[in-house]
């Protein structure tokens with residue numbers, strides 16, 4: 001992302017963001033509600049067209065690329081939306097193969113094997129014939145992630161992918177994202193999960209990128225106060241993981 005901005009008539013929602021993500025990196029996108037994380041992800045996914053600046057994949061500007069061309073490179077898992085469809089879970093995951101098929105050809109054996117592997121990776125094999133309407137929020141969320149994996153993208157963008165997941169599935173998903181060779185940019189509200197699993201955190205505040213670096217360098221008490229509005233300390237738990245201990249709401253946030 002170079003000097004990337006996205007604006008609406010009321011002003012800039014994303015402002016002058018410069019961010020380079022290396023191949024295979026797992027980057028956590030953090031920031032308070034309304035700081036511009038989803039809007040930034042949407043620009044990177046090509047769902048929104050930047051008002052200024054550029055998004056490049058492997059050095060190539062994506063402006064003007066078709067959705068199909070973008071989807072061959074990057075998968076996007078948006079915040080869970082209440083979609084109602086008569087599809088079965090397996091059909092939704094199989095949508096991940098669409099960017100690679102001609103309009104007239106159904107899935108071939110290779111497509112089916114890729115979908116099977118994605119279902120297995122998310123522990124959804126037993127639910128593949130279940131109707132979408134009958135699934136829980138967490139099952140739907142895992143299905144969207146399986147659909148993204150079925151795209152076999154170079155890069156995966158995820159917007160709050162853990163928000164419907166129970167604690168075990170949260171850890172499973174973060175293990176998967178941190179362990180994959182793919183480049184990952186993931187918006188997260190859980191700072192401890194973000195610190196534990198991400199190579200790097202980037203912090204957004206009022207549309208701007210205000211910090212980028214290793215989790216312990218980004219999550220300082222000063223930023224927790226000024227950006228998140230909490231009075232907090234960082235430390236380590238018995239396993240050596242970075243912790244954020246919150247005393248309460250900050251009295252004098254910036």
Ligand SMILES: Nc1ncnc2c1ncn2[C@@H]1O[C@H](COP(=O)(O)OP(=O)(O)OP(=O)(O)O)[C@@H](O)[C@H]1O
Nearest residue numbers: 008010013031032033034035036037038039040187
């Ligand atoms: N189409 C739009 N028109 C006007 N304002 C918008 C539009 N889309 C987003 N916004 C505003 O831009 C700001 C950033 O929204 P965005 O969803 O990117 O934030 P976020 O960091 O993802 O927030 P959250 O953590 O709550 O999901 C918010 O104040 C939102 O209301």
